[in-house]
Amino acid sequence: MRSALWLSLLLPALCASAVVCAASDKVFDRTVAAQPRGVVDISNVSGKIDVKGWDRPEVSVHAELDDDVERVDVASEGSHTTIKVVLPSHSHGGEARLHVQIPKDSELNVSAVSADVTASGVLGAQHLSAVSGEVTAELMGGDAEAKTVSGDIKLKGHGQAVRLRVSTVSGDVHVDHGAGDFEASTVSGALVVSLDSARAVRAHSTSGDLRFEGKLTRGATFEASSVSGDLNVRASTEGGYEYEASSFSGDISDCFDVKSERTGKYMPGSRLQGTRGEGAGHVRLKTMSGDIQLCDRS
Amino acid sequence: MTGREGPDGRTLVRSLGELPQSIEPPRDLWPTIEARLGGIEAPAPAATVAQSIGRRRSARLRWLAAAAMIASVALGVWIGRSLLPLPGAVPGARSPASAANDTSAVTGAPTALDAAYVADPRYERQRAELLRSLQTRLAALPPASRAKVMASLETIQRAKEDLERALGRDPGNALLQELLVNTYQDEMRVLTDVREASDTGKGI
Amino acid sequence: MTEAQAGDSRVDWEGALLQRARAGDTRAFERLYREHAGKVYGLCLRMTRDVQLAEDCTQDTFINAWRALAGFETRSSLSTWLHRIAVNVSLAKRRKSSPVEPAPEESEDAPAEWTLETPVEVEEIETAIGALPDGARDALVLHALYGYSHGEAAQMLGIAEGTCKAQLHRARKLLRERLGMEVN
Numbered sequence: 001m002r003s004a005l006w007l008s009l010l011l012p013a014l015c016a017s018a019v020v021c022a023a024s025d026k027v028f029d030r031t032v033a034a035q036p037r038g039v040v041d042i043s044n045v046s047g048k049i050d051v052k053g054w055d056r057p058e059v060s061v062h063a064e065l066d067d068d069v070e071r072v073d074v075a076s077e078g079s080h081t082t083i084k085v086v087l088p089s090h091s092h093g094g095e096a097r098l099h100v101q102i103p104k105d106s107e108l109n110v111s112a113v114s115a116d117v118t119a120s121g122v123l124g125a126q127h128l129s130a131v132s133g134e135v136t137a138e139l140m141g142g143d144a145e146a147k148t149v150s151g152d153i154k155l156k157g158h159g160q161a162v163r164l165r166v167s168t169v170s171g172d173v174h175v176d177h178g179a180g181d182f183e184a185s186t187v188s189g190a191l192v193v194s195l196d197s198a199r200a201v202r203a204h205s206t207s208g209d210l211r212f213e214g215k216l217t218r219g220a221t222f223e224a225s226s227v228s229g230d231l232n233v234r235a236s237t238e239g240g241y242e243y244e245a246s247s248f249s250g251d252i253s254d255c256f257d258v259k260s261e262r263t264g265k266y267m268p269g270s271r272l273q274g275t276r277g278e279g280a281g282h283v284r285l286k287t288m289s290g291d292i293q294l295c296d297r298s
Numbered sequence: 299m300t301g302r303e304g305p306d307g308r309t310l311v312r313s314l315g316e317l318p319q320s321i322e323p324p325r326d327l328w329p330t331i332e333a334r335l336g337g338i339e340a341p342a343p344a345a346t347v348a349q350s351i352g353r354r355r356s357a358r359l360r361w362l363a364a365a366a367m368i369a370s371v372a373l374g375v376w377i378g379r380s381l382l383p384l385p386g387a388v389p390g391a392r393s394p395a396s397a398a399n400d401t402s403a404v405t406g407a408p409t410a411l412d413a414a415y416v417a418d419p420r421y422e423r424q425r426a427e428l429l430r431s432l433q434t435r436l437a438a439l440p441p442a443s444r445a446k447v448m449a450s451l452e453t454i455q456r457a458k459e460d461l462e463r464a465l466g467r468d469p470g471n472a473l474l475q476e477l478l479v480n481t482y483q484d485e486m487r488v489l490t491d492v493r494e495a496s497d498t499g500k501g502i
Numbered sequence: 503m504t505e506a507q508a509g510d511s512r513v514d515w516e517g518a519l520l521q522r523a524r525a526g527d528t529r530a531f532e533r534l535y536r537e538h539a540g541k542v543y544g545l546c547l548r549m550t551r552d553v554q555l556a557e558d559c560t561q562d563t564f565i566n567a568w569r570a571l572a573g574f575e576t577r578s579s580l581s582t583w584l585h586r587i588a589v590n591v592s593l594a595k596r597r598k599s600s601p602v603e604p605a606p607e608e609s610e611d612a613p614a615e616w617t618l619e620t621p622v623e624v625e626e627i628e629t630a631i632g633a634l635p636d637g638a639r640d641a642l643v644l645h646a647l648y649g650y651s652h653g654e655a656a657q658m659l660g661i662a663e664g665t666c667k668a669q670l671h672r673a674r675k676l677l678r679e680r681l682g683m684e685v686n
Contacts, residue, residue, distance in 0.1 A: 113495075114440050131495040132443040145515065149439070149495050150446040163536070165515060169488050170446040183533075187450040187484055202529060206484050207453050221529070227457040227477050246473050248464055269471065288461060288477050310621035314631075314646040317624065320540030321547055323557060328535055331564050335528055479525070487518060 028063040030074045037124065038079035039107045040100075045087060046114040047095035053104030053121030053140070059083070060101040068094020107142075116151075134171075139164065139178065152189075159196040178214075190229075198222070205229045209290070216241065218280050225286040232293045233285060240277020245285040245292045246270070255295040428489035438496035447492055454488065457481045516580055524571050531571075535564055538581060541648075542588045548643045549592040551632050559595055563588040585648065589640075589658045596636065616646040616674075619683040630680045634673055637661075641669035642677075 034040070036057050042049055047066075059081045063072050073084045085096040096115075102108065104123050112130040119126055120138040128135045129147045137144060139157035145165045146153045152171045155164070161180030166173050172189045175182070179197040187206045195201070195214030203210055205226040216222060216237035224231050230250070235241070245252050245260070252260040252272045260272040276296070285292050311317060436444050461478040465471060516537070522530035539560060546559035566587050567574075574583055618627075631639060637659075644655035645666075656666035677685045 132440045132446075147491075149491055150443040163533075167487070167491070169450045169491060181533075185484070185487065187488060188453050200529060204480055204484075206450075206457050206481060223529075225477060225480060227461065227481060248468075248471065248474055269468070269473070286473055286477065288457075288464060288474060309624045311624055311627060312618055312621050314616035314618075314627070314642070315649075317627065317647055319544055319648055321544035322540050323543045323560060324553065325557075327539065327543075327557060327561050327564075328532055331535065331561050332528060332532070334561070334565050335531070335568055483518075483521065486521075490517075 026065060028061065028065060028072050030072075031058050031060040032074060032076040032081060033057060034059040034076060034081050034103055034106070035079045036103045037105045037107075038081060038103065039109065040081045040083070040102045041109045041111075042083045042098065042100060043111040044085040044096055044098055044115045045112070047085075048097040049100070049110055049112055049115050049117045050098065051100045051102060051108060051110065051117075051119040051122065053106070053123060054101045055104065056101075057103055058101075059103070062099045064097045066094035066096070069096050072096065072098075104140075157196070161197065161199065172208075216281050220281045222281070222283045224284075226290045227288045228290050229287070230290045230292070231285050231287060233283070234295045235283065236296045237277075237281050239280030240275065241281030241283045242275045242279040243273065243283040243285070243294060245272040245283075245294055247287045247290065247292055249289045250287045250291045252292045252294075254293065425486065425489070428486075428493060432489065432492065435492050435496035439492070443495070447488065450488060451485070454481060454485045458485075520571070520574070520580070523568075531564075531568060534580070538584050539564075541581065542584055545585055545588050545643065545648065546592050548628075548631065548647070549589070549636075549640055550596060555592075555595055559588060559591045562591045562595075566591065582650075582654075585644075585650075586658050589644070593640075593659070617686050618681070619686070622681060622683075626681070630677055633680065634676055638669045638673040638676065641666050642673040645670055 034057055040051075040059060042051065059074070059076070061072065061074055061083055063085075065072070065085075068087065070086045070088045073082070073086055075082045081102075083098065083100060085098070087094055102122065104121055106122065107124040107126075108119060108122050109127045110117050110119070110129065112133045114132050115130065116133045116136070117128050117130050118136045119128060121140065122138070123140045123142050125142045126137060126144040126146075128137055128145070130151045131149045132151050133148070134151045134154070135146045135148055136154040137146060137156075139155055139160070139162055141158075141160045141162060143163040144155065145167075146155060147166070148168045148171045150170045151168070153166055153168055153173045155166070155173075155175045155178065157164075157175070157177040157179060159177050159179050162178075163181045164175070164178055164183070166175070166182075166184040168186045168189050170188045171186070173184060173186060173191045173193070175193040175195070178193065178195045181200045182193065182195065182198055182202070184191055184193070184203040185205070186208045189205070189208045191203055191205060191208060191210040191212075193203075193210075193212050193214070195212070195216075197215050197217055199217045199220050201212070201216075201220070201222045201224070203212075203224045207228045208226070209229045209232070210224050210226060211232045212222075212224065213234045216235055218237065218239040220237060220241070222233070222235060222241070224233065231245075245254075246269070248269050252270055254272060254274075256274060256276070258272060258274045260270045272292075272294070283294070285294060436447060439447065458478065458481050461474055461481060465474045465478065468474065516534065519530040519533050523534060542563050543556055543560045546563070547553065547556035550556050550559060563584060567584055570587075574580070631642060634642065640659055641655055644650045644658060645652065650658065652663050652666050652670075656663040659666065661669075674685050
């Protein structure tokens with residue numbers, strides 16, 4: 001709220017306390033009260049961030065710190081808990097290995113530079129970001145966003161429909177048992193995705209290969225494109241789909257015994273079009289020079 | 299909402315600020331909205347080359363003018379091009395090693411085609427601002443990430459050149475135009491991600 | 503990640519979706535709809551006090567936003583922009599169905615805080631807000647619930663800032679009477 005509202009001090013959920021760990025401690029432990037559906041923000045430059053959801057209305061932090069780490073700040077105000085690793089300004093990057101337990105319904109925001117990020121058992125929305133660290137997360141029903149520059153992203157779902165967004169410059173992306181709406185972009189990383197049930201898929205790469213396998217819901221839309229990466233799609237759906245695959249100079253093949261046709265007599269370019277089943281869904285695959293393969297899931 | 303539960307389970311609030319701003323509609327309104335969008339022209343539709351040829355012909359172009367209008371904050375680029383490559387022009391061929399220390403790959407190295415760009419001023423300003431600080435921001439990244447980002451920017455530049463070369467041969471190709479749009483978007487996304495990543499390090 | 507950084511990350515996604523929506527991508531626009539529909543509907547419902555009108559208002563808001571996307575300055579908040587559109591749509595719909603009430607005299611006084619003397623059930627306070635006259639309710643919802651300043655709320659409602667403050671003063675008085683407690 002941007003106005004000058006404030007919540008009464010009588011509300012027991014409110015507390016504002018910054019807790020500081022002295023630089024000389026190698027191990028840091030702190031537990032603060034937290035609202036069951038609050039927001040938890042965690043940031044760390046280097047090392048590791050491991051987050052687990054639990055049933056307690058508390059945020060618990062256990063950290064192992066290098067000498068270069070100045071302190072860990074843990075602050076809780078209203079529904080917001082913040083955990084931040086602080087380095088001295090002249091530091092070249094000490095490592096902190098954070099093990100954090102948060103109320104499982106929390107919204108989780110993690111920001112890391114070279115720290116690997118893992119999250120499991122978190123039912124709320126997750127926003128996980130790392131520059132070169134690897135991001136590994138369990139999808140438990142809440143929407144999720146994972147973003148890296150060069151770190152790999154590994155996400156594992158349980159077939160519950162969520163809104164999932166993934167973005168990386170050069171990291172590889174692996175998604176297992178995803179479901180719902182999925183959006184991914186990468187420049188040169190590989191996308192390997194398995195979807196139990198997808199309603200809308202949109203993926204794009206510049207040179208990375210994209211590989212999809214899974215089931216689409218009735219009437220789903222699936223769009224994937226790459227400039228020079230290969231697209232390999234094995235998708236089945238109740239109600240079928242109409243499909244169009246086009247490539248300027250890549251090869252197009254399918255397992256439906258349909259041959260692709262040239263789009264122009266004197267110019268490169270080929271297209272494959274058709275309908276599977278009732279044609280309720282829509283599949284669009286496009287490349288410039290990457291090869292395209294389309295098949296029903298085997 | 300940050301109210302607390304009363305003894306009978308109902309939520310109590312102590313101030314109006316605790317009331318929820320967001321209330322989910324009783325039904326999904328998107329299908330109706332989508333159906334109505336279908337009857338409305340897109341905010342900035344992408345024109346096919348055939349339509350552009352009919353509308354606009356640049357005196358600078360020696361051959362058939364091929365124009366693709368891509369209007370968005372980050373993608374206002376109108377491309378007019380000649381079908382003939384510039385004599386002596388060499389498609390960008392860089393080794394990753396040289397790319398790792400050289401940001402000129404994204405600063406407008408000449409392509410193989412004589413291309414006339416009329417860029418949306420907001421897009422140009424945004425891209426120029428990101429490029430100005432690119433070298434400094436890359437220096438703030440971990441070394442491994444820096445090398446990978448440079449390699450990715452080089453990949454994007456090669457993709458742009460390949461697409462433009464292909465468009466030179468087939469200017470009316472909507473597929474290539476769309477992929478070129480995506481590639482410009484990728485470049486902007488990477489530049490923005492680098493800015494954000496270097497700010498993250500500072501913030502932490 | 504700090505709140506600002508989390509906000510920046512979300513704005514980044516939103517910026518990418520906006521780019522695509524401008525280019526005619528309805529899927530990207532749907533993502534924006536999903537993000538903002540709840541707040542827009544909440545605002546429409548409180549202003550119109552009618553579920554059907556609020557649904558119409560929400561739909562019209564996003565349709566109008568689609569039409570006007572090219573003119574949206576990405577420096578501003580998309581959320582604020584959508585709320586401005588929603589307020590205009592709600593006011594227009596309401597004008598059709600009920601007469602415009604006279605505005606109170608301008609005032610410089612307006613409550614700065616909206617805390618209640620004792621905790622109140624959500625349903626009771628929402629009912630009390632719903633019973634306020636249109637002008638007072640509009641100003642209260644925008645200022646006290648959605649956090650807009652007096653100036654911003656006044657601009658969205660198309661009234662003078664002094665009038666907005668007077669409406670808020672009136673809202674406080676009426677809530678105090680209705681709830682039987684001080685609203686500070």
